[in-house]
Amino acid sequence: MENISFADFQKLDLRVAEIKTAEDIEGADKLYKLVVDLGEEERTLVAGIKQFYSKEELPGKKIVVLANLEPKTLRGVESRGMLLAAHVADRSNLALLTVERDVSSGSGIS
Numbered sequence: 001m002e003n004i005s006f007a008d009f010q011k012l013d014l015r016v017a018e019i020k021t022a023e024d025i026e027g028a029d030k031l032y033k034l035v036v037d038l039g040e041e042e043r044t045l046v047a048g049i050k051q052f053y054s055k056e057e058l059p060g061k062k063i064v065v066l067a068n069l070e071p072k073t074l075r076g077v078e079s080r081g082m083l084l085a086a087h088v089a090d091r092s093n094l095a096l097l098t099v100e101r102d103v104s105s106g107s108g109i110s
Contacts, residue, residue, distance in 0.1 A: 001077065005102075011068075012066060012068070013066065013067040013068035013108075014064060014065070014066060014067070014084075014103075014108070014109035014110075015038055015039075015064075015065055015067050015103055015107060015108055015109060016062055016063070016064065016065075016104070016105055016106065016107040016108055016109065017036035017037060017043075017047055017062070017063055017064075017065040017067075017081075017083075017106075018036065018060065018061070018062050018063075018097050018105045019034055019035075019036055019058045019060065019061045019062075019063060020029050020032050020034075020035045020036060020037055020039045020042065020059060021034070021035045022053075022055035022056075023055065023059040024057060025074075025075045025077060026048075027075065027077075028075050029050065029051075029110060030048045030049075030051060031046055031047065031048055031050060031075060032046070032047050032050055032053075032055060032058070032082070033044075033045075033046060033073065033077050034047055034058065036063070036065060036081070036083075036100060036105075037105040037106075038055070038065070038067060038081075038105060038106045039078050039104060039105045039106020040106055041094060041108070042082055043067075043080045043084065044077060044078060044079065045065070045079050045080065045082065045083060046072075046074040046075070046077050046079035047082075047083050049083075049085065049094060049096070050070045050093045052093070052095075052107060055095070061096065061097045061098060062098055062102070062103070063084070063094050063096050063098055063099075064084040064097040064098070064099070064109060065081045065082065065083050065084070066081055066082045066083075066084065067081050068081075070082055071074075071095050073088045073106070075088075083095040083096060084096075085097060
């Protein structure tokens with residue numbers, strides 16, 4: 001990957017979000033519809049994490065979200081952001097990026 005400038009990095013709106021709900025998306029093997037709390041608002045995200053997390057274990061997790069990603073509709077659901085996760089090269093394992101301490105939803109990440 002090529003290097004980016006600090007000015008490019010500053011364009012990223014990375015924030016802490018709490019997962020409120022996780023639902024199946026009809027006909028999608030890998031996708032969940034998540035509702036996350038970003039402090040001042042709730043948003044819907046579509047995330048391909050179904051094979052790694054049950055929908056019951058997701059609510060309450062504080063995760064890292066790219067909040068200013070261009071919206072995209074996946075399987076009929078508009079996704080307004082992207083959660084961040086670490087994965088191995090072949091994508092056989094994945095871990096959500098979570099925060100170590102209890103910080104408020106919507107807190108900025110720098």
